Amino acid sequence: xxxxxxxxxxLVIDADVLEYNLTAMxxxxxxxxxxxxxxxxxxxxxxxxxxxxxxxxxxCATPREVLGMVASGLGDDLLLANEVLDPARLRALAAAQDHxxxxxxxxxxxxxxxxxxxxxxxxxxxxxxxxxxxxxRPDEAGRIADLARRHGMEVRGVMGYEGHLMVLPDAxxxxxxxxxxxxxxxxxxxxxxxxxxxxxxxxxxxxxxxxTEVQAGSYALMDSHYATLGHPFEQACHVYxxxxxxxxxxxxxxxxxxxxxxxxxxxxxxxxDGQGTDVWFLSDEHVTFVPHxxxxxxxxxxxxxxxxxxxTMTMHEVAWLVRGHDVIDRWAIDLRGW
Amino acid sequence: xxxxxxxxxxLVIDADVLEYNLTAMxxxxxxxxxxxxxxxxxxxxxxxxxxxxxxxxxxCATPREVLGMVASGLGDDLLLANEVLDPARLRALAAAQDHxxxxxxxxxxxxxxxxxxxxxxxxxxxxxxxxxxxxxRPDEAGRIADLARRHGMEVRGVMGYEGHLMVLPDAxxxxxxxxxxxxxxxxxxxxxxxxxxxxxxxxxxxxxxxxTEVQAGSYALMDSHYATLGHPFEQACHVYxxxxxxxxxxxxxxxxxxxxxxxxxxxxxxxxDGQGTDVWFLSDEHVTFVPHxxxxxxxxxxxxxxxxxxxTMTMHEVAWLVRGHDVIDRWAIDLRGW
Numbered sequence: 052x053x054x055x056x057x058x059x060x061x062l063v064i065d066a067d068v069l070e071y072n073l074t075a076m077x078x079x080x081x082x083x084x085x086x087x088x089x090x091x092x093x094x095x096x097x098x099x100x101x102x103x104x105x106x107x108x109x110x111c112a113t114p115r116e117v118l119g120m121v122a123s124g125l126g127d128d129l130l131l132a133n134e135v136l137d138p139a140r141l142r143a144l145a146a147a148q149d150h151x152x153x154x155x156x157x158x159x160x161x162x163x164x165x166x167x168x169x170x171x172x173x174x175x176x177x178x179x180x181x182x183x184x185x186x187x188r189p190d191e192a193g194r195i196a197d198l199a200r201r202h203g204m205e206v207r208g209v210m211g212y213e214g215h216l217m218v219l220p221d222a223x224x225x226x227x228x229x230x231x232x233x234x235x236x237x238x239x240x241x242x243x244x245x246x247x248x249x250x251x252x253x254x255x256x257x258x259x260x261x262x263t264e265v266q267a268g269s270y271a272l273m274d275s276h277y278a279t280l281g282h283p284f285e286q287a288c289h290v291y292x293x294x295x296x297x298x299x300x301x302x303x304x305x306x307x308x309x310x311x312x313x314x315x316x317x318x319x320x321x322x323x324d325g326q327g328t329d330v331w332f333l334s335d336e337h338v339t340f341v342p343h344x345x346x347x348x349x350x351x352x353x354x355x356x357x358x359x360x361x362x363t364m365t366m367h368e369v370a371w372l373v374r375g376h377d378v379i380d381r382w383a384i385d386l387r388g389w
Numbered sequence: 390x391x392x393x394x395x396x397x398x399x400l401v402i403d404a405d406v407l408e409y410n411l412t413a414m415x416x417x418x419x420x421x422x423x424x425x426x427x428x429x430x431x432x433x434x435x436x437x438x439x440x441x442x443x444x445x446x447x448x449c450a451t452p453r454e455v456l457g458m459v460a461s462g463l464g465d466d467l468l469l470a471n472e473v474l475d476p477a478r479l480r481a482l483a484a485a486q487d488h489x490x491x492x493x494x495x496x497x498x499x500x501x502x503x504x505x506x507x508x509x510x511x512x513x514x515x516x517x518x519x520x521x522x523x524x525x526r527p528d529e530a531g532r533i534a535d536l537a538r539r540h541g542m543e544v545r546g547v548m549g550y551e552g553h554l555m556v557l558p559d560a561x562x563x564x565x566x567x568x569x570x571x572x573x574x575x576x577x578x579x580x581x582x583x584x585x586x587x588x589x590x591x592x593x594x595x596x597x598x599x600x601t602e603v604q605a606g607s608y609a610l611m612d613s614h615y616a617t618l619g620h621p622f623e624q625a626c627h628v629y630x631x632x633x634x635x636x637x638x639x640x641x642x643x644x645x646x647x648x649x650x651x652x653x654x655x656x657x658x659x660x661x662d663g664q665g666t667d668v669w670f671l672s673d674e675h676v677t678f679v680p681h682x683x684x685x686x687x688x689x690x691x692x693x694x695x696x697x698x699x700x701t702m703t704m705h706e707v708a709w710l711v712r713g714h715d716v717i718d719r720w721a722i723d724l725r726g727w
């Protein structure tokens with residue numbers, strides 16, 4: 052099948068670019084020094100490529116992601132890097148421990164107790180390193196680890212996500228602030244112990260020397276937001292659309308805000324000869340745009356670049372893997388949901 | 390099951406509020422004068438309630454929505470109010486014509502030819518009434534209708550969506566501009582003929598006297614954006630979440646931007662005792678917020694009100710129907726995709 056025959060909107064992954072990104076990251080963080088985050092693609096077929104690249108441990112954001120990875124035989128070492136209280140989902144994770152190594156993040160007595168009650172065997176203490184989200188204070192981390200150990204659980208170490216530092220204009224400032232955040236994480240680690248110190252993301256992957264593993268995910272597919280940062284990764288994933296209505300003033304393609312995420316703003320839209328466009332607005336099933344030169348014709352294809360890849364992936368059932376214009380595989384986006 | 394025992398994030402529809410909204414709209418536009426838009430909820434169970442309310446004709450935005458409605462026995466009169474060129478999907482719609490009445494919007498010779506080639510029997514001419522999106526110029530509508538008739542297709546009339554006028558601050562200005570838009574639509578109708586003149590949406594439902602049917606959809610569930618407009622419909626749908634991390638400064642619940650649409654901005658977050666909060670930001674699986682009074686505790690439930698309901702529905706597999714705190718039904722969101 053040719054790329055241009057796919058029904059649209061079509062989520063399309065360029066195999067060459069994906070492989071380039073995977074290799075570029077593996078050169079900096081080979082093997083177990085990278086714990087790829089599957090929330091960024093929600094696709095076990097892509098995770099399998101990351102394992103072929105040498106990474107056997109993965110990061111997940113939801114129980115469904117963990118269980119899907121286990122079902123696909125990718126359960127060597129799965130970290131649920133998020134707090135969960137739901138007893139049913141925690142029990143499902145506990146049941147999967149016979150087939151996989153599963154570690155759950157905890158940041159409070161509540162989350163420790165919930166994990167223990169469900170039969171979870173291993174936890175990581177989630178430490179707040181400056182992002183106002185989950186994670187305990189560094190000085191609380193030892194108490195939480197002690198509580199987990201009293202419940203009989205293995206405490207594998209600490210994690211801390213410096214999400215507020217992923218995108219900063221000044222490189223030196225970013226380096227210093229990531230260092231400060233890691234000071235907090237390592238202070239917590241002194242109180243917690245264990246072999247794992249996990250942190251980072253695509254925006255800071257190059258700044259980590261003092262952790263045992265980096266949790267980057269977006270590097271594999273990238274998006275128009277991360278693409279502006281100058282990292283050596285390229286956009287591997289676009290949503291292809293068809294021009295369904297056109298006139299001399301503007302054109303309309305069938306890629307709307309139900310086919311890509313808008314939290315980071317409008318996507319880019321290009322014609323297939325590489326011409327840029329001005330994007331006017333998106334509605335549920337449409338994007339209205341103006342090509343920079345020439346006019347669009349009904350039936351033309353366009354390539355739409357999402358501004359935020361992670362939530363875009365969750366909107367699609369399948370991704371089409373292409374090499375050039377040849378469709379070489381159909382990947383289920385099989386880790387959606389919670 | 391009690392509402393507070395649902396696994397979160399949980400898409401929850403309040404049956405009393407939904408019924409109130411359906412009845413309020415049916416009083417203004419009873420029976421065939423309303424053609425509810427299913428893109429707003431993507432749920433055949435909800436569409437079945439709209440039919441019980443007296444509306445037998447529905448509007449759809451995607452072939453999948455049309456085919457799902459047919460499969461659920463709701464195919465009395467389905468309008469695909471969007472342009473489609475994909476031959477395979479058009480053929481699937483044509484095949485469904487033996488079990489349902491299906492009408493497809495066209496706005497160009499290309500779309501007429503594609504519909505005819507697939508065996509579509511009935512079309513509606515989509516007219517641009519000011520929104521820069523699909524629709525032909527009013528003076529082109531007759532030519533497009535003639536082309537469709539030459540192909541042997543029934544031309545049922547015209548449609549035009551004044552989406553740019555849904556939300557205007559001044560009521561008199563809105564009324565005048567909707568009138569101007571309908572002048573354009575009726576001018577096109579003079580050239581096209583046919584019994585149907587279809588237009589409108591939740592933001593202008595009260596301003597239509599000259600059309601045969603109104604296409605509103607959001608009125609059934611509403612959202613925090615439409616809720617500010619003073620219409621007699623209330624928010625029937627929220628995403629319930631659980632506080633998974635909390636401290637004296639802020640709290641974090643498990644409703645992120647993969648569980649609701651962000652194109653209209655941040656959602657509202659309320660505690661279950663009705664207390665408001667300041668929403669700081671959302672990430673993939675989290676919302677960080679500060680309750681106006683008191684502090685949140687880990688395990689507390691929160692009620693999150695999406696700013697845009699249509700794309701929020703597409704992010705969930707199921708909605709839970711509740712009356713008070715009792716969960717009375719589980720509805721599949723079964724019209725997702727294209």
